[in-house]
Amino acid sequence: MKIVRRQRWLKLDNAAKIFPAARTRSWTNVFRLSVTLTEEIDPEILQKSVQDIKKRFPSICVRLSNGMFWYYIEETKDTPTVQPEGPHACMKMEFSEIKKCSVRILYYKNRISVEFFHSLTDGNGALVFIKTLAATYLENRYGIDVPHSDGVLDISVRAKGEELEDSFLKYAGKIPASRRDTDAYMHWGTPLDERFTPLVTGVLDISDIKKECSKYGVSVTTYLASVMAYAIQSIQEAEVPKRKHKKPIKIFLPVNLRNFYPSSTLRNFILFVIPAIETKYGHFEFDEIVKSFHHQIAFKLTEKNMSSIMATNVKDELNPALRVVPLFIKNIVMKAVYNLTGERKSSITISNLGNVKLPEIMDEYIERFDFILTPQCTQPNGCSIISYKGKLYISFVRKIKEPKLEQAFFTTLVKMGIHVKIESNRR
């Protein structure tokens, strides 16, 4: 007798709810993680590996569906098909595509790339997925045996309940924090008239950066966020010379909440801190920014703060009166509220996934990791960072023609004596 396995379905987690509603032409809400191997990818083995791991990730190999009141995600019946990578990174997923499969698995030369619709998971959950995919691929291709550690999951067992939970609901505090905030400065340029996403990646030696960080006694993220604020300040000084028109420069830094709570969820579980400098007060020197950011981040990044922000975010979701509003009305309202309050509150998002650690046996087959994050709603650029084997990969994607920010950011690093190698998807 054949046992029909029911397709598992899940509600969207608290952070994911906004993404389907707030999709626009210029806000794709797609991010990409890539792993580059030492040899060319065999698509058939890749397809088999996807098949092998699919059941282990019932919250990632999914499609988005709409219920009467909320969206939900549902396991796909078929295994996602691997496709050759096209020239357009992180293309917008049309609803018709999201409703078939909300994840794309791509290959190009030595590289496997996975593009996720942000409702499924955050960068950390995605990293577990791509590590496990790479491990399974290596096992299938080279017959090696990869231990189940460092984020490589055991695909012979079933998905664990805690991996599928919405940790926001579980760990949210009781007292909501105030949401009020002022608008941030955002540079702008000529909108791209094509859907191509220009991508610029800077490759740095992590030891160079660490040396600079220890000079100031701060973390890599704090240091790079300060470089970013300094670069944006130089753009603002050129574009908005009048002091009274200046708006604060705010850097949106996603925070992995798994570092605060014992959660092993593979779904979204991130919040953010937004260190800022008020450029109305005058020109900030770099060391002023570093010091200020270091303290601002330490001040905001506490468990109590995080739990109260979570409480604010889940409050509306738990309100019974709001829950019964039909989905299409929710969409309109959420979009409007988001456009009014959303990402205008920060100048840019920098998502740092940190240093990728793998089981030792995998290291000799793998060259590098890349992480690409598309720009948030109204922001002109997206910036994402990942590091592996002593190299730091800083990727910029933009939706304006001018690479102002990329240039300002990387030349700032160069002036600080850090060697930067630039790559791009345009030659």
Add this chain to the structure above:
Amino acid sequence: MSYCVNCGVELAEYIKKCPLCSTEVINPNQPYDFANTPPYPEYEPITKQRVSIKTMLGILAVIFAVPIAVCLVADLSDSMLTWSGYIISSLFTIYTIIVSALVIHRRSVLLEQIFDYGAISLLLIYIEYQSKGGWLLSFALPLLGGIALSTLFVTFLAKVLNKRILTVISFASFVLGALCVLCDFLIKFNFYNSISIGWSLYPLISLTAIGTVLIVIDSNSYLKRRLAKKFFI
């Protein structure tokens, strides 16, 4: 290994132009090697499938031929062509407008409009000739001429002089105000036998005000950027 002389960053081997500042990479010691394989697929623009214009014109001709034939047959049943002339000439006018949109549009928008207005005036002349209404020279043609001149002027501003969108809109509202006055005048002159203007002053004043506001916004770049950010679609 080449560096950008402007930014000071090292550039990957396959790069010909600095992605940050567009400065070309010229390294006499290391000419560009086309064997370098870039880590991303070659860029191709996203193209949409297009139906050829000839097929479209053919299909349209068939679509228009059917009602024309039906009208002719129905009208000929009492052995004289009477009402079908109006329908056929209107259909011809519509067809010419569609053809000009498909064929002439890509060459010149101005020429397309001239062509369209020509077709419409031919239709008007035909109706006047058939119905002997006596309104063509004193009313219809001056009004059509006014409309034609205004749209041609606005198109000229937008497409030929490439003025900014706000400038174009403000001039369009000035012209629209003037058109209201013309229309008002012609109606009064033709049907009430008086040389005066009345209601058209209200749209004239408000459209002029809107146009002026837009010109002011257009000349203030800070205000404009702010508005563009707030209202982008």
